[in-house]
Amino acid sequence: MVQFVGTKNIADLVASVGLETLLLKLVKYLEQDFSRWEDFDKTPRIAAHAPNGVIELMPASDHDLYAFKFVNGHPENPLHGLQTVTAFGVLANMHTGYPEFLSEMTISTALRTAATSAMAAKYLARKDARTMAMIGLGAQSEFQATAFKTVLGIRHLQVFDIDPEAGAKFSRNLENSGFVITHAPSAEEAVLGADIITTATADKKLATILSDNMVGAGVHLNAVGGDCPGKTELHRDILLKSDIFVEFPPQTRIEGEIQQLDKNYPVTELWQVITGQKTGRSSDKQITLFDSVGFAIEDFSTLRFLRDLVQGTEFYSEIDLIAEPKDPRDLFGLLMKGAAPARERLAETA
Numbered sequence: 001m002v003q004f005v006g007t008k009n010i011a012d013l014v015a016s017v018g019l020e021t022l023l024l025k026l027v028k029y030l031e032q033d034f035s036r037w038e039d040f041d042k043t044p045r046i047a048a049h050a051p052n053g054v055i056e057l058m059p060a061s062d063h064d065l066y067a068f069k070f071v072n073g074h075p076e077n078p079l080h081g082l083q084t085v086t087a088f089g090v091l092a093n094m095h096t097g098y099p100e101f102l103s104e105m106t107i108s109t110a111l112r113t114a115a116t117s118a119m120a121a122k123y124l125a126r127k128d129a130r131t132m133a134m135i136g137l138g139a140q141s142e143f144q145a146t147a148f149k150t151v152l153g154i155r156h157l158q159v160f161d162i163d164p165e166a167g168a169k170f171s172r173n174l175e176n177s178g179f180v181i182t183h184a185p186s187a188e189e190a191v192l193g194a195d196i197i198t199t200a201t202a203d204k205k206l207a208t209i210l211s212d213n214m215v216g217a218g219v220h221l222n223a224v225g226g227d228c229p230g231k232t233e234l235h236r237d238i239l240l241k242s243d244i245f246v247e248f249p250p251q252t253r254i255e256g257e258i259q260q261l262d263k264n265y266p267v268t269e270l271w272q273v274i275t276g277q278k279t280g281r282s283s284d285k286q287i288t289l290f291d292s293v294g295f296a297i298e299d300f301s302t303l304r305f306l307r308d309l310v311q312g313t314e315f316y317s318e319i320d321l322i323a324e325p326k327d328p329r330d331l332f333g334l335l336m337k338g339a340a341p342a343r344e345r346l347a348e349t350a
């Protein structure tokens with residue numbers, strides 16, 4: 001049997017553990033895996049592009065575990081009542097090859113993306129950062145805000161979305177969460193005086209959510225929405241004046257903000273900052289940019305975290321995903337054993 005965690009299970013887990021505690025624990029799992037980056041087999045994700053979106057497979061493995069996530073990105077989906085991003089993921093045993101754990105990853109991707117952003121900001125933002133601007137108040141946004149509050153103590157949010165309904169939803173969801181939220185009439189005004197700027201917009205184009213004049217000295221940029229070829233959020237000039245930190249360069253050079261730069265443009269890998277091999281922020285004047293695209297090791301960590309978290313709880317079920325004949329060679333026999341009662345049932349109803 002394979003353990004299965006669905007969206008209802010995740011909601012129950014969050015209710016039981018508490019969202020902030022859960023995010024802190026997840027950051028620990030991410031840090032553990034980023035600290036042993038070289039143990040992993042890594043590859044850029046495999047993308048199938050449609051004119052209005054993308055479906056991607058994201059595999060990563062170490063000596064013991066293999067993980068993959070199925071995820072899509074369809075920015076026009078909300079117009080039809082559908083999520084921009086949906087996902088599920090699997091954890092398998094490298095020694096037997098058997099899948100052991102299957103989870104929804106739509107909510108979990110929002111959790112892991114927010115936890116990864118906050119983890120990066122812990123190393124890259126100024127220690128005295130207190131105010132975050134958020135541009136794009138869709139599905140990811142409250143998760144981002146909560147992770148930054150939990151990990152960095154951010155309480156002041158200056159926010160903007162082109163859709164006022166998204167802004168109203170954001171405030172409603174974070175009511176009584178301890179935030180002071182200011183709704184700005186434009187992205188330009190939202191970023192005024194902010195120490196950290198998070199962009200999480202969705203549009204399948206080279207957009208300019210932030211232009212050069214909007215980003216001043218000392219700011220940390222958490223650019224989440226540019227994660228696909230032809231889909232970026234920052235003006236190129238911002239990249240040229242920032243120190244750029246990425247997850248996995250071979251993937252980020254295809255999908256991230258840095259697709260706008262020369263393929264050899266210098267970037268720093270986040271895992272090297274976490275392990276102390278490279279410097280993160282070196283001065284209060286520096287502009288740091290986390291060019292987030294989402295990498296498979298983050299999903300590996302999230303699946304590993306969820307698997308560990310649900311053990312001994314009621315927050316999972318077991319599903320009959322793998323055939324388990326008594327004699328492993330008698331797969332056909334198992335089929336016949338199941339087929340006989342099915343034939344009888346069908347004959348009765350005929």
Ligand SMILES: NC(=O)c1ccc[n+]([C@@H]2O[C@H](COP(=O)([O-])OP(=O)(O)OC[C@H]3O[C@@H](n4cnc5c(N)ncnc54)[C@H](O)[C@@H]3O)[C@@H](O)[C@H]2O)c1
Binds near residue numbers: 135187203207294
């Ligand atoms: N880097 C990662 O790991 C990662 C993970 C998940 C999602 N994403 C990306 O993050 C983005 C946000 O995802 P989501 O699920 O929240 O999407 P969503 O569709 O739910 O929300 C996007 C929001 O951006 C707003 N928006 C669009 N253009 C804007 C603009 N010019 N100015 C201000 N607001 C604007 C929309 O009105 C909407 O409210 C997507 O592009 C998604 O692909 C990245």
